[in-house]
Amino acid sequence: MDAAQLHDEPVDPDVIASEVVYRGAVWNVRSDTVRYGDGEIVRQYVEHPGAAAVVALDDEERIVLIQQYRHPLRLRDWEIPAGLLDVAGEPPLESARRELAEEVDLVAEHWQPLLSLRTSPGGNDEVVHVFLARGLSDAPQAFARADEEADIRVARVPLSDVVDAVMAGRLTNGILVASVLAAAEVLRRETGDTAGR
Template sequence: MTDTHEDVRLHSRRTAYSGAISDMVVDSFTLPGHDAALQREYLQHPGAVGIIALDADDRVLVINQYRHPVGMRLWEVPAGLLDVDGEPPHIAAARELAEEADLEVGRLDLLVEWFSSPGISDEALRVYVARDCTPVPDADKHERTGEERDIVTGWVPLDDVVDAVLSGSAHNPTLVVASLAAAAAKRRGWTTLRPADSPWPARPLPSRDPGASDRAE
């Protein structure tokens, strides 16, 4: 069972709103075998990565920070945008772990990937498993600002993280997917893990430039 790209005919695209992180675009397109054009609006997103760091006792490094859209402090795993030009996703994940949790990666493997909300966004995410981590030297620690300044970190047994997810106590989607995937991978002796630099067919998306101007309103 494998997801595949569809060869749609894109007639036009316009940018309805341009934001600091993502843009809202409107596409007009025709599906193969269809006559009528469809119109869909969605968020164009740079993509993101997360990292589930485990210690020798299979405890997960979790962080807690404020998320304004939902008005809550959420338990999460370190994660961030793919917003550095040319930076490989697995390097971005290691960077986020250092910046948000003051840990350097020892061994890194690919755990799972997904689209966050494919009906309304093209955001693609990947989460990695990090092991044999060591503290970032004090002189190299990242200075956190904004909401990240108040980040709280902790080590929680993987089974307890899964329990929090299944009980409805933890809601961050990256934490949800990563912890359930990690628990499944652990049951399989971690044999499902892939190399950190494995190809990522879902990102970047194939070019869908209709050859028309990307008009801003």
């Protein structure tokens, strides 16, 4: 297959029934009945507003990580700053800027799209838009945090160490994994390092 032909393909199936079967505080669960192939299938999934995330990289090629409690996992996992697209009409880049300031009290001078990813296509419709942020400085004000965010731990870790931890299986947050590997590839391409190609 030609590389240019390698892409996800949209499908517009005939959805013959759709209903919200659970309405939650943050997201809902929907059940759809779909004509597919020669029959019908029923699929339940989480309706998700989407999210924006940030690989914040300082001048020493350290990435800003946060560690916070995630109840479904009963784990304090390491993540990159991120948040829901829950402000009506706010573009993902503006959401990413807001989350960087709210979660780690930073702003960035340079922003570029890094990747968009679907976190669990069989279980939800979430799309996370990830941005690479550089030229970091302190935000004009610190934000008050509550709930799981009240005891966020913030660390700056060399990108190469984070990549090593991902490859060793010590860091497993899917958004972090994909984003860190993508950021490392961007830096590799910027420096002209073609050793792995």
